[in-house]
Amino acid sequence: MKLFLQKGLKIVNVVEFINVTKKYTLFHNISYKEAIFNFFKKEKIKNKNMFLALDNISFSIKKGEAVGIVGKNGSGKSTILGLIAGVLKPNGGKVKVSTNVSPLLELGGGFHPDLNAYENIRLNGVLLGVELKKIEKNIDKIIEFAELNEFKNQPIRTYSSGMLARLGFSIVTQLDPQLLLIDEVLAVGDSKFREKCINTMLDFKKKNITIILVSHNPDDIKVLCDRVIWIDNHKIKMDDKTDIVLREYLK
């Protein structure tokens, strides 16, 4: 019975951080001697010249939850998303993710400026783990959702940042994600598209899809999230219901 319960719990938690620590090596600090030396050493105590981005953080996110992450610039919010997406590896602790992760939705990331919208959708979609056949089936839907019909054959270096955000958002949302990671994209779209994005995400919420949103806009978070994690100084300062955390955070 107990075993069964544990198993059940594991499925419910989509994302789990257990004592996660992430450090970045500061640039220009590794000498050749060190590098050759380090090659034969295990990834252990190389603490000097390291920047601590996340300090022993633990939390878990259940399936269907919509969680906002707030905090100052450089406090470690994007690092958390990077760890969930699997592009970054923690230096200590464990990150467990139990669904297909959609990518980090950031501005302009993951595209190639010389390719047009179609080609970027294929590139992006395939690297996200979607089959090429499925992308081809959805490609017109994606363009339409992004409202880029006029510009679909232009290389995306000619796009404005708002158009890029629209394209990125459309790709991720039109390809059945199980877990949405969104890093401050809503800010650049115009108000009409922003509304569309928020409506899409509310739909996702209804479909029990987990959403993790990094944003500096408390209004977006209020509309979407049931729960907010406040990262301050590389640690979790608060983790509670949206209005409780936001009240403190906005003080």
Add this chain to the structure above:
Amino acid sequence: MFLKKIFNKINRNIDIIKVLVYKEWIIKYKGTYLGYIWSIAHPLILTLVFYVGFKIIMKVQIENYVLFLIVALFPWQWFSNSLAIGTWAFIANQSLIKKMVFPKYLLPLSNIIVDSIHFAISIPIIMLVLYFYNKPIFYLQWLLYIPLMFLLQTLLIFSIVLISSTLNVFYRDIDRIISLLIMLIMYASPIFYSANMIPKKLLPFFYLNPVFPLVNLWRDIFMNGNFNLFDLLILLIHIIFWLAIGFVVYKKYEAFFAERT
């Protein structure tokens, strides 16, 4: 279930290679008018330079010298191009690496495949030159030898580029070293001279160069329809050696690409 997983993984990798090769192809020719001509211009000009320098001025005693040069310079072009461009594969694609999780080694591999296509479409030019020299322009054995050589050369470049592109993420000096190495390897390979002109005593040292057996093999295949098993053996040893090193280096540093590029 297990088989299906492997099948899915292979399918996904093929999809990734498709989109990456397409991307590289587009980028290579963006804004150029002559496109494909540029990829054959380089070896053809080199052929001309070597012909004037070595045949007309220094009067080397090699028959059919233009043919002799061309059958070596086209594969060489593939090797040197892929090495030079592949070294930047991870850095050039940092926006993809930082956002998405996929087998990153497919990035340099796609560069190599793009250059292999260039080489493939330059084979008709080699046949044209064969025709001018009244040589057979086709051997039935090619159908076996040439695909095999494509595989071997791809593997060889891939293993070396795996090392150079990984290290280049951390030390940009690698790029300088690679450009020097490309020049050195070119002169240490039997491109404008033939292997049997090298003094017997020195020959073993030349075989330390992985491109040495490679060029020998290509030339023998194109000019005589032969496949030299000794060169094949040396080439295989090189591939296994470099692939092992490349694999270890890549595995060791791969996890840090997203934060270091």
